[in-house]
Amino acid sequence: MKPGFYTIMAAQFFSSLADNALLVAAIALLAQLAGPAWMVPMLKFFFVVSYVVLAAWVGAFADSRPKGRVMFVTNTIKVGGCLLMLLHQFLVPPGLPEYLVVLAAYAVVGFGAAAYSPAKYGILTELLPPQQLVAANGWIEGTTVGSIILGTVLGGALVSQTVSSQLLGLDVPGVDTFVDSPAEAAIIVIAFFYGVAAMFNLWIPDTGVDHRIASRNPAFLIREFSHCVALLWRDRLGQISLATTTLFWGAGATLQFIVLKWAEVSLGMNLSQAAILQAVVAVGIAFGAVIAATKVTLRQSVSILPVGIAMGLIVMVLAMYERSIGPQGAFDLALGARTIAVPYYVLIACAILMIVGALAGFFVVPMNALLQHRGHVLMGAGHSIAVQNFNENLSILAMLFGYALMIRADLSIKVVILVFGLFVSASMALVLLRHRYNQAQHDSLHLIGMEKPH
Secondary structure, eight states, rough: OOHHHHHHHHHHHHHHHHHEEEEEEHHHHHHHTOOOGGGGHHHHHHEEEEEETHHHHHHHHSSSHHHHHHHHHHHHHHHHHHHHTTTHHHHOOTOOOTTHHHHHHHHHHHHHHHHHHHHHHHHHHHHHHHHHHHHHHHHHHHHHHHHHHHHHHHHHTTTTTTHHHHHSSOOOOOTHHHHHHHHHHHHHHHHHHHHHHHHHHSSSSSOOOOOOOOOOOOOHHHHHHEEEEEEEHHHHEEEEEEHHHHHHHHHHHHHHHHHHHHHHHHOOOOOHHHHHHHHHHHHHHHHHEEEEEHOOOGGGGGGGGGHHHHHHHHHGGGOOOTTTOOOOEEEEEEEEEEEEEEEEHHHHHHHHHHHHHHHHHHHHHHHHHHHHHHHHHOOOHHHHHHHHHHHHHHHHHHHHHHHHHHHTTTTOOHHHHHHHHHHHHHHHHHHHHHHHHHHEEEEEGGTTTTTOOO
């Protein structure tokens, strides 16, 4: 890999670390402000709405200037969102609950993330040849998942009584005015990590690609974006990879909240403990991503579609598993001078979640690489990632909205998990059938590896 690739990895690690820690901190802040339970998945809803609403512009913005600079600006916006979250008690309009300001501030962080993503993935196709894209995506996905693991653990640790009491005990002039709870102390630390990511962004090299865009007219950008969406959905390989990644990210975002709720109801865990289970899923994704990066070539990418069906089926096992089913006793885990007793029922839960994560990582990395490749061939890198983000985050909005409705309707978490797993498996089966139909009509695998026409 070129040296600039490793700088991109470092920047992505710290930005994603902060993203995932912030979700846990924001959930804790909502609980502190007595927000309703169905409002928790709405956090993610507000975070990703910018990906959908601004999709026509963020791709053009990412392609209009060096992508390292784009990533620097957007990480700075995320820092601003953290500061707004800290000032919730001063910004809330009279008569409205404070948790609405938290949602609005989280939306600002989401706005930064929406503009960041096309640059983060788009620069890979500018920097690397097609044959390195699966490996690059494997490393980026592995780095991202590593940051998810550490980010969720970091978020859980920062809002825990032990760590937060030490943070709140620090005497920092001026900070005591708006930081007086574990969640707010955590957000200060998280803003620092966004700042670290922004510093790495400044070291990302310019790839030398022409950054001029055809027009800055909003109406033209909307028409151009609509054309790009239609172009990618009409492409025989683009539609399969886009459908797969769209489903994956919608399901992945919903699974985050399902795991938290399932851990609370079926395993009796609190938020800090449940965040560790999210990290376990991420470990599985990292493992699957590494295997895919080393074993699956770009040409073989469509062959792994059945793995998505299996993932949905295994998720349904969670509905049948609870604390009372697991064996009694605990495993003594030595951590230096300390020994932590991990209950056997938790270890079994971790094993199930690890398998789910591994299957997800194994099938999404090749699909993501294929989608980037076809998008780069058919349109600009930033535009293709914006199209991808639009569809994937539209899926996140729809699936989170459905999950919030099920929670508000007071459906049990077991029913929610069964509906979720069945939906994922059925959707992946339909994608597989569509690919087989496409191949029966006309072989499209020869398109894999072709260069962008000049």
